[in-house]
Amino acid sequence: MINSVIRYTVVFILLVLLQILLFNNIQFSGYVNPYVYIMFILILPVEIPSWLLLILAFFTGMTIDIFTGTPGMHSSASVLAAFIRPSVLRSNSPRDGFEPGAQPSMLSYGFRWYLIYATLVVLVHHTALFYLEVFRLADFFRTLLRVLLSSVFTVTFVLIIEYYRKGR
Amino acid sequence: MRSLLNFLERYSNLIIFLILEGIAIYFLSTRNYYHNARAVNSIRWLAYGFEERITNTRNYINLRDINANLAAENTALRNSINRLVRNNTSTFYSVSDTVYQQQYQYTTARLTSNSVNKQKNFFTINKGTRHGISNDMAIIGGGGIAGVVVGCSENFSVAMSLLNLDFRVSARIKSNGYFGSLSWDGRDYRTTILSDIPQHVTVNIGDTIETTGYSAIFPEGVTIGTITGFEKPGSDFYIIYVQLVTDFRKLQFVDVVANKRKAELIQLEEKIE
Numbered sequence: 081m082i083n084s085v086i087r088y089t090v091v092f093i094l095l096v097l098l099q100i101l102l103f104n105n106i107q108f109s110g111y112v113n114p115y116v117y118i119m120f121i122l123i124l125p126v127e128i129p130s131w132l133l134l135i136l137a138f139f140t141g142m143t144i145d146i147f148t149g150t151p152g153m154h155s156s157a158s159v160l161a162a163f164i165r166p167s168v169l170r171s172n173s174p175r176d177g178f179e180p181g182a183q184p185s186m187l188s189y190g191f192r193w194y195l196i197y198a199t200l201v202v203l204v205h206h207t208a209l210f211y212l213e214v215f216r217l218a219d220f221f222r223t224l225l226r227v228l229l230s231s232v233f234t235v236t237f238v239l240i241i242e243y244y245r246k247g248r
Numbered sequence: 249m250r251s252l253l254n255f256l257e258r259y260s261n262l263i264i265f266l267i268l269e270g271i272a273i274y275f276l277s278t279r280n281y282y283h284n285a286r287a288v289n290s291i292r293w294l295a296y297g298f299e300e301r302i303t304n305t306r307n308y309i310n311l312r313d314i315n316a317n318l319a320a321e322n323t324a325l326r327n328s329i330n331r332l333v334r335n336n337t338s339t340f341y342s343v344s345d346t347v348y349q350q351q352y353q354y355t356t357a358r359l360t361s362n363s364v365n366k367q368k369n370f371f372t373i374n375k376g377t378r379h380g381i382s383n384d385m386a387i388i389g390g391g392g393i394a395g396v397v398v399g400c401s402e403n404f405s406v407a408m409s410l411l412n413l414d415f416r417v418s419a420r421i422k423s424n425g426y427f428g429s430l431s432w433d434g435r436d437y438r439t440t441i442l443s444d445i446p447q448h449v450t451v452n453i454g455d456t457i458e459t460t461g462y463s464a465i466f467p468e469g470v471t472i473g474t475i476t477g478f479e480k481p482g483s484d485f486y487i488i489y490v491q492l493v494t495d496f497r498k499l500q501f502v503d504v505v506a507n508k509r510k511a512e513l514i515q516l517e518e519k520i521e
Contacts, residue, residue, distance in 0.1 A: 101302065104363075105302070106365075112365075113365050113366075130261040130264075131260060131261060131264050134261070134264050134265055134268055135264070135268070137268075138268045138271075138272070141272070145275075147299075148363075149361075149370060149372075149406070150366075151275035151276070152271075152272040152273065152274070152275030152276035152277075153272075153276060155268070155271070155272040155275070156269055156272035156273060156276060159265065159268045159269055159272060160269070163261075163265045212276065213366060213367050213368070214367045214413070214434070219434065222434075222435070
């Protein structure tokens with residue numbers, strides 16, 4: 081228990097650092113802004129109580145908000161992503177259900193499963209985030225394009241990180 | 249009572265979700281950029297040290313560019329000094345403070361954080377109230393205008409970048425003096441849009457766009473960019489695309505401009521209204 085708390089804390093710090101130091105500095109046109117920190121919500125155990133998941137998501141979002149100077153934006157999107165995560169897991173569960181203590185990882189459930197799972201959560205998060213950022217419906221399709229392009233990049237990076245995590 | 253507890257238990261997740269979203273939306277809804285900047289200021293002390301280190305590294309990598317820019321600026325300044333000196337000797341003005349009193353004061357600052365990839369970009373500079381910076385001061389950098397100070401703490405100031413959907417500045421075409429409103433449409437970080445120029449005006453690609461002195465924030469005649477294209481939509485006004493001279497991705501050192509006579513100007517304008 082204590083062990084896993086420490087492990088997740090380390091992963092949290094690494095992901096936040098990666099986001100702030102690396103991905104926030106990728107300023108490749110206005111269309112591609114990968115937000116890889118959302119992976120923290122993806123890797124938490126399947127059986128984590130929903131309330132804890134929501135609070136952790138809020139905390140994660142707030143941390144990013146502090147560093148990007150956008151109070152509320154990332155927190156709100158992350159909490160929404162955490163809220164739909166249980167439904168995504170349920171609708172996408174393997175045939176014989178999740179084992180007790182299971183972790184949503186590529187190692188346990190395969191590439192295809194992980195791709196669908198990650199894509200759904202990332203899409204919800206990015207949609208909320210980018211529309212909250214512009215806060216208007218003018219330019220609807222341009223924002224949609226930003227959501228889609230950024231999601232593609234985020235999911236790609238998440239898959240790469242997950243692939244190397246698998247090796248451990 | 250029991251049924252209330254049951255209800256709470258069944259919907260606890262939804263309730264927590266709504267509470268957390270409520271808090272987040274509350275932060276978001278104080279979106280008025282002034283309040284936003286103040287809130288940001290009060291919680292960002294944590295991030296500053298960090299960002300400063302990142303910026304330092306980036307500065308170091310870009311030293312060659314910075315040097316080249318500084319050298320170019322030096323040459324320009326030296327040229328203008330020469331012109332000024334000749335003016336003084338050739339004309340008859342006696343040098344008195346009332347004539348030569350500087351209306352604008354410049355101070356140099358360094359960016360500690362910046363972005364170009366959001367829709368509402370802000371940047372932070374390493375000078376604050378202690379160095380005499382206050383709200384609504386203009387920021388000029390990279391050869392053109394860069395932003396406006398919207399919030400200050402003791403040692404830092406947050407400025408709204410020109411690359412912000414909320415940013416508006418009064419601008420004119422240098423060659424004929426027609427003025428309009430310049431804003432960013434959130435697409436390309438090098439291009440902004442000048443509107444409100446009537447269609448009977450002749451607009452040429454390559455014309456220079458500069459600031460007017462109407463806002464009491466920016467000095468008059470600061471270059472903004474050049475016209476790269478224009479459209480004639482159904483209305484009476486052009487949509488003019490302006491390429492910025494300021495490259496926000498490379499922006500590292502800026503000048504903060506204080507208008508010493510702004511208080512007087514605003515007071516007068518308020519008296520008349």
